[in-house]
Amino acid sequence: MKRSYREALRGALRAALAGDPRVFMMGEDIGRYGGTYAVTKGLLDEFGAERIRDTPLSELGFVGAGIGAALGGMRPIVEIMTVNFSLLALDQIVNTAALYHHMSGGQFSVPLVIRVATGAGRQVAAQHSHSFENWYAHIPGIKVLAPATVEDARGMLAAALADPDPVVMFEHVQLYNLEDECPDLVEVDIVSAKVRRPGSQLSLITYGGSLPKTLVAAERLATLGIDAEVIDLRVLRPLDAPTVLASVRKCRRAVVIDECWRSGSLAAEIVALIVENAFYDLDAPPARVCSEEVPIPYAKHLEDAVLPQPEKIVDAALSLFGEPPP
Amino acid sequence: MIDFRLPSLGADMDAGTLLEWKIKPGDTVKRGDIIAIVDTAKAAVEVEIWQDGTVFELLAEPGTRLAVGELMANLLEPGEQPGAQPGAQPSSAARPASRVPPTTPVPPAADGAVKPGAPPVSTGMQAPGPRKAASPAARRRARECQVDIEQLTGTGPHGAVTIDDVERAAARAKSTREIGKEAGDRQLAMRQAIASAMARSKREIPHYYLFETISMRRAVDWLAEENARRPITTRLLLSALQLRAVALALRQFPDLNGFWQDGAFVPAAGIHIGVAIALRQGGLIAPALRDADKKGLDELMQALADLVKRTRAGSLKSSEMSDPSVTVTNLGDQGVEAVFGVIYPPQVALIGFGRVVERPWAEQGALRAAPVVTASLAADHRASDGHRGARFLAALRELLQKPEDL
Numbered sequence A: 001m002k003r004s005y006r007e008a009l010r011g012a013l014r015a016a017l018a019g020d021p022r023v024f025m026m027g028e029d030i031g032r033y034g035g036t037y038a039v040t041k042g043l044l045d046e047f048g049a050e051r052i053r054d055t056p057l058s059e060l061g062f063v064g065a066g067i068g069a070a071l072g073g074m075r076p077i078v079e080i081m082t083v084n085f086s087l088l089a090l091d092q093i094v095n096t097a098a099l100y101h102h103m104s105g106g107q108f109s110v111p112l113v114i115r116v117a118t119g120a121g122r123q124v125a126a127q128h129s130h131s132f133e134n135w136y137a138h139i140p141g142i143k144v145l146a147p148a149t150v151e152d153a154r155g156m157l158a159a160a161l162a163d164p165d166p167v168v169m170f171e172h173v174q175l176y177n178l179e180d181e182c183p184d185l186v187e188v189d190i191v192s193a194k195v196r197r198p199g200s201q202l203s204l205i206t207y208g209g210s211l212p213k214t215l216v217a218a219e220r221l222a223t224l225g226i227d228a229e230v231i232d233l234r235v236l237r238p239l240d241a242p243t244v245l246a247s248v249r250k251c252r253r254a255v256v257i258d259e260c261w262r263s264g265s266l267a268a269e270i271v272a273l274i275v276e277n278a279f280y281d282l283d284a285p286p287a288r289v290c291s292e293e294v295p296i297p298y299a300k301h302l303e304d305a306v307l308p309q310p311e312k313i314v315d316a317a318l319s320l321f322g323e324p325p326p
Numbered sequence B: 001m002i003d004f005r006l007p008s009l010g011a012d013m014d015a016g017t018l019l020e021w022k023i024k025p026g027d028t029v030k031r032g033d034i035i036a037i038v039d040t041a042k043a044a045v046e047v048e049i050w051q052d053g054t055v056f057e058l059l060a061e062p063g064t065r066l067a068v069g070e071l072m073a074n075l076l077e078p079g080e081q082p083g084a085q086p087g088a089q090p091s092s093a094a095r096p097a098s099r100v101p102p103t104t105p106v107p108p109a110a111d112g113a114v115k116p117g118a119p120p121v122s123t124g125m126q127a128p129g130p131r132k133a134a135s136p137a138a139r140r141r142a143r144e145c146q147v148d149i150e151q152l153t154g155t156g157p158h159g160a161v162t163i164d165d166v167e168r169a170a171a172r173a174k175s176t177r178e179i180g181k182e183a184g185d186r187q188l189a190m191r192q193a194i195a196s197a198m199a200r201s202k203r204e205i206p207h208y209y210l211f212e213t214i215s216m217r218r219a220v221d222w223l224a225e226e227n228a229r230r231p232i233t234t235r236l237l238l239s240a241l242q243l244r245a246v247a248l249a250l251r252q253f254p255d256l257n258g259f260w261q262d263g264a265f266v267p268a269a270g271i272h273i274g275v276a277i278a279l280r281q282g283g284l285i286a287p288a289l290r291d292a293d294k295k296g297l298d299e300l301m302q303a304l305a306d307l308v309k310r311t312r313a314g315s316l317k318s319s320e321m322s323d324p325s326v327t328v329t330n331l332g333d334q335g336v337e338a339v340f341g342v343i344y345p346p347q348v349a350l351i352g353f354g355r356v357v358e359r360p361w362a363e364q365g366a367l368r369a370a371p372v373v374t375a376s377l378a379a380d381h382r383a384s385d386g387h388r389g390a391r392f393l394a395a396l397r398e399l400l401q402k403p404e405d406l
Helices: A005-019 A043-047 A059-071 A083-097 A133-137 A150-162 A210-223 A241-251 A266-281 A300-306 A310-318 B136-145 B163-179 B185-204 B217-228 B238-252 B297-313 B318-322 B386-401
Strands: A002-004 A023-027 A052-054 A075-080 A113-118 A143-145 A167-172 A179-181 A194-197 A202-206 A228-232 A235-237 A254-261 A287-291 B002-005 B015-021 B034-039 B044-048 B053-058 B065-067 B071-076 B207-215 B258-261 B264-267 B273-275 B326-330 B349-353 B357-363 B366-380
Touching (some): A002 A005, A002 A150, A005 A043, A075 A083, A075 A150, A113 A150, A133 A143, A133 A266, A150 A167, A150 A179, A194 A241, A202 A210, A202 A241, A210 A228, A210 A310, A228 A241, A254 A266, A254 A310, A287 A310, B044 B318, B136 B163, B207 B357, B207 B386, B217 B238, B238 B273, B238 B297, B273 B297, B366 B386
Parallel strands (some): A023 A075, A143 A167, A202 A228, A254 A287, B273 B326, B326 B349
Antiparallel strands (some): A143 A235, B015 B034, B015 B065, B207 B366, B258 B264, B349 B366, B357 B366
């Protein structure tokens, strides 16, 4: 059945709420308004105000409350409207949620799921458009997910709820309208990266909102005679290094596509991983396509210019190939 | 810390395969000791070390192909303490050898001071130019396929050599190799080595040629008399006499004994005569009779016999392979009267002897039959002129007239 990424997320939330009385939701505008991106539309009517809780504009407070509820035996799902606002809750996420298991000597777990909308492309300007996935992928003690397909939107939540540790799940705002065939029930892991398009000459490594752009670029490259493999990281922490390295060792060239800014990006981490482990398999220096290092602009043409786009990915890929042999 | 690098065992050698280590970490070595056996295109060669020291670490595994100048081992200088590297003590059992790039920093000495690395042992040329752009994968595959990256044209970004370039070159080399498969790879490799050296010689060296017919009457008579007195085992060959005469003549003409390097003549430190020795399976090697001018006739004869035997057995020492300063070729036993040789670069001269033949010979107004030999000189006109060459051949002629003084 064809469904959207948004519907797949809602289906996953409904299934979780229906299947486990410990599951409840908190977040800004998720109840009466139906969610900023309409993911939670209708859930308030179906599950009631006790389980679908609108919160004040207080990320630090409601994320902290979620941690407390998780410690108390609940399975809270906290929605943060955009990754820019998640910075307000960083203290709770980094200094509390990520540390409790460690600091209690393993006595306490924090089975909390935080859903965060991320990324640009909807003309909501700099304070609502950034990508900070790499900030979270830096932190030991949390798992970081980036569902980039309808299937993962449907399947990752259950796996995240089943995980005893805090999980941060990034939903790219450009993906909510993405449609694809997806069964009503799917089971996915939150361990592995996946090959979304097999290829032999070039590894295009990406995640989240850049996956569709990368697949478009791969098709264009195919018309230019370059057979690109597309790797969807899916799990940003811990990284599935073997899948990435196997692809790079096979293709010998790699471009990493990441909507974060280049400096200190997750793309930088992937390139380091490749160079450290597959240096002698490389036939060209690894390349990156990231966002230009400016606040994401409001104007449409400027926003488009700043973000990774299929043309930029194709150009970066072509730069790894020289002239064809005579 | 002493870096031991693969020496050049001949001007035409740019790589060799380590067959065997004769040392292990902790061993004490002296100058001149044989420390490894390396297979070149021509022979398995015993490689000597030119510094005293204690073996610290072996960095190449037997079976590995190494470029000339590549780091093979580290040795501690006498009195030097190993740096504080865990697990790298010389007393520890041989660690799995790992390849280390030549730029590996010298480990600090125990007092914390960093000692400058000893100069490379190689007498050969190895100044590396700017490194060719090649991908890591291409470099690794080139090592596996024994393809010289420097010779390839890259098709990668910015002209970098890619793994495909290497594989194409390897496929080409393989088809060339297969042509000579029946003759055996060794012969083919030697043929290629000779081809490369001789082509370089004719490409780079402006040869001039001189010859002189020399009466050997006195030499032949003296030799017959001398040999009649000797047991068979210590009898002399005429070629030993000729070599001795060449060695003594070269003392007066140092400009024929040395190397043309980097646009200038460099005289050799000693008179190390490369003796061209044909191999039974084909090809030839010209290992050195070291300090030929300092050896008496008997000693020279012994050394010559020993050299021929070991050359044909394939057990030459690295110094013999690498440092002939001039070459003598004697095609007399092939029945030809004269030979005009091709100089073995970077040497600057080659002396040839033909067969000793009886010819009508006019001397002091009388004509009689006499044994004569045609001695020739092929010399590098960059290093010497015909006038000098002529005087050299004249000196050689005079020396051969007084065999009793040789």
